[in-house]
Amino acid sequence: MKIDVFNEIQDPRPWRDGHQGARFAEALEQARLADALGYGCWWQVEHHGAEEFSLSSAPELLLAAISQHTSRMRLGHAAVLAPARFNHPIRVAERAATLDHLSGGRLELGLTRSTAPEWRLFNIDPDDVRRQAQQAFEMIPRMWTSERFSHSSEDFEINDVPIVPKPLQQPHPPLWQAAANPASFEEAGRRGVGVLGTTIWESVERVRRMVDLYRSAAAACTSPVGARVNDQVAFFTFVHCAETDEQAIRNGAVAAAAWYTVKALTFFEAADAFAENMRHQEELLNSPEGGGLTGDFLRSEAAAATGPTQAQLVIGRVLRGEDVTPEEIFEALNEQDSLIVGSPETCRKKMKVYADLGIDRLMTFHQVGGLKHEDVMQSLRLVGDLIPEFDR
Numbered sequence: 001m002k003i004d005v006f007n008e009i010q011d012p013r014p015w016r017d018g019h020q021g022a023r024f025a026e027a028l029e030q031a032r033l034a035d036a037l038g039y040g041c042w043w044q045v046e047h048h049g050a051e052e053f054s055l056s057s058a059p060e061l062l063l064a065a066i067s068q069h070t071s072r073m074r075l076g077h078a079a080v081l082a083p084a085r086f087n088h089p090i091r092v093a094e095r096a097a098t099l100d101h102l103s104g105g106r107l108e109l110g111l112t113r114s115t116a117p118e119w120r121l122f123n124i125d126p127d128d129v130r131r132q133a134q135q136a137f138e139m140i141p142r143m144w145t146s147e148r149f150s151h152s153s154e155d156f157e158i159n160d161v162p163i164v165p166k167p168l169q170q171p172h173p174p175l176w177q178a179a180a181n182p183a184s185f186e187e188a189g190r191r192g193v194g195v196l197g198t199t200i201w202e203s204v205e206r207v208r209r210m211v212d213l214y215r216s217a218a219a220a221c222t223s224p225v226g227a228r229v230n231d232q233v234a235f236f237t238f239v240h241c242a243e244t245d246e247q248a249i250r251n252g253a254v255a256a257a258a259w260y261t262v263k264a265l266t267f268f269e270a271a272d273a274f275a276e277n278m279r280h281q282e283e284l285l286n287s288p289e290g291g292g293l294t295g296d297f298l299r300s301e302a303a304a305a306t307g308p309t310q311a312q313l314v315i316g317r318v319l320r321g322e323d324v325t326p327e328e329i330f331e332a333l334n335e336q337d338s339l340i341v342g343s344p345e346t347c348r349k350k351m352k353v354y355a356d357l358g359i360d361r362l363m364t365f366h367q368v369g370g371l372k373h374e375d376v377m378q379s380l381r382l383v384g385d386l387i388p389e390f391d392r
Contacts, residue, residue: 001355001390002040003383005030005235006078006363008047009011009062011243012259012370020055026373031067032365033377035070040391041108041365042066043078043236047358049121053263060095067103077212078196078236078363079178082136084155086114090163092141094168097167105168111136115268137175137191141226143355176234183294185210192224194232196286196363199354200261201337203336207235208357213297215358215384232287235354238339239381240371245342251304253341254279256369257264257333258326261366264368265318274339279365282290299358340364344382348389355390 007030011023018025031042044059044066053147056062063075081091094109100107113129124132135153143149143163147230151158167173168309177188178196188195195214198208211233218231242248264270283291291298308316314332340350354362364383367374 001351001359002361003351003387003390004041004043004234004361004363005034005380006040006043006045006365007056008053008365010367010369011055011258012052024062026376027367028065029373030380031073032069033380034384035073037380038387038391039073040361040383041074041076041107041363042070043110045078046081046086048081048118048268050267053267056085060099061367064099064102066108067099069102070313070339074106074108075099076176077110078110079112079176080102081114081118082111082133083113083119083122083124084136085124086118087136089139089156090143090158091156092136093140093163094165096142096173096277099164100167100169100173101165102107105175107167107169108176108194108254109140109173109235109240110178110194111140112178116272117267117269124305134191137193137225139225141172141175145227163169164349174232175226176230176331179256182210182213182297185214186217186294186297188294189214189219190221192218192221192226192229192231194230194234194360197233197235198364199235199237199338200333201311201315202338204357205309206336207354207359209297209301211357213293214299217293232360233358234361234363235359236279236365238341238368239347239364239366239379239383240341240375241344241379242375243343243382246348249276251375252369254326254330255342257339258324258329258369259369260317261315261333265315268320270315274376275379279359284310309336311338344386347383348386351386351390 009023009027011020044063045056047054048057058079067075080087097110113133119126139151144167148160149163150160176194176196179185179188185195187368214233218229219231230347240248240253242251311332314324314329337350337353366379
């Protein structure tokens, strides 16, 4: 299992000295350290209008800067927002190929549909985002592997255009898809791209089942959108390592995990997203074909249902606007092993759980909420000491 870094550039109130500029400078310092310690890849998100939750609205620029401060660590977009009003596919292909050259062939490219607040911001029809994402997945690798590119659809009329530069990696950089539900895991597998998921709100058992779902879909992929199937699973989760379990708590891990949970559920409008996800799952279950692998997944999940977990109950209370203490949120998530917080020995045990699930890349999310930069750096160092045990 590769040990990677996942980053949002978070800047919570009350703002500290230097504010936004300081957060970018700290990210560069963290990236240099991660590169020296042997982390596998630095994954940078794309979000817009997220304020303190994420300053990462131009990840291609930050990754370009990081490429000039590192030499070994791969650089991942996790992920480019795929609908064309966010990013025209030609611009995605051009920028990504340029970054591949600037980094010496270290790029990993993810794509995603995004969510409701960003669709509104860019005036994107929510009912059309799946089609647009599929179109981007099909267009971008063809631009990279064709001397001249043509494409005709209701969105684009492109006739025999040379899209340059071509990537340094041949035939092209690995492709990924960000996924937050079983249907998206199957979708990524059927496209033949790697899947980028999160463990923060998922139990270990559900992660295992989603990994199996993805593997089954990827194994059945005979026409990948890219030149080859990228059969890889990556998951991100909050990681904070200190000399002792008690020190990790004193550093503010409880408050950071709770802050992230509340901010993420609010920014992504999780209550509405949950309702839309339920509607889509109902469509899959009621489809004449049975809903494919996702339909089977949902039916087996319903048959084995034992009631909501403590984490699900707590998240439900947050979504209803109840006042939930940071301690309640942290304990509920920690109980199901969806956080990796504590001493090196505690973190080793929790990381091994995910390695045993067959995850290819664990994207460790260190710079969360109000954690101090020096504590984030120490967490990177301590987890870095564990890398040889997992990435041989």
